[in-house]
Amino acid sequence: EVQLLESGGDLVQPGTSLRLSCVASGFTFSNYLMTWVRQAPGKGLEWVSGSGGSDTGTKYADSVKGRFTISRDNSKNTLYLQMDSLRAEDTAVYYCAKGSYKDSYDFTNWGQGTLVTVSS
């Protein structure tokens, strides 16, 4: 059974940094695309960033490019999202999700989410 468990969400001030983690189990982590999708309170889903399986590269939404960095440790089955220069508009639940293939951005499994609140 695929399981994804996010952690690291917190209340932080604008301009500060935060790192999210997602521990995966139940599949060969290194072979699959892993991604972050966020949902602001009461709003829809927004794709944030993806890390391809088998070293197929990383991608970012324009809204976070240059501020967020996605990475993965395949030895630990863990996905990360380093978030710098946080803004109020980054406030959201952040979901970790698994792609259907190494470079396919359809998301077959999702974690339960972790809440990031950016406020002074």
Added chain:
Amino acid sequence: DIQMTQSPSTLSASVGDRVTITCRASQTISSWLAWYQQKPGKAPKMLIYKSSSLQSGVPSRFSGSGSGTEFTLTISSLQPDDFATYYCQQYYTYSYTFGQGTKLEIK
């Protein structure tokens, strides 16, 4: 970027009804479209991928169709568990955009 537009935004229906949700893409995405269901306070769940393929474990009352720019999600006979918000998503190209969502409410 490709824009995804769902209609309607809200849909009121009764148990047993057949309902259809439409998703339109601002440019062609071939069949690279997925549908997700989300209940309040929960993570999204994939229902359909590649426009019409049913994800494992999803009831057969859900079906998807379409290609190019117009797509539909149909629930053949609504069950109480189906009242939720539904999102389409294109994964043809960056930036893998979602529709704004359709909230399916009990009439």
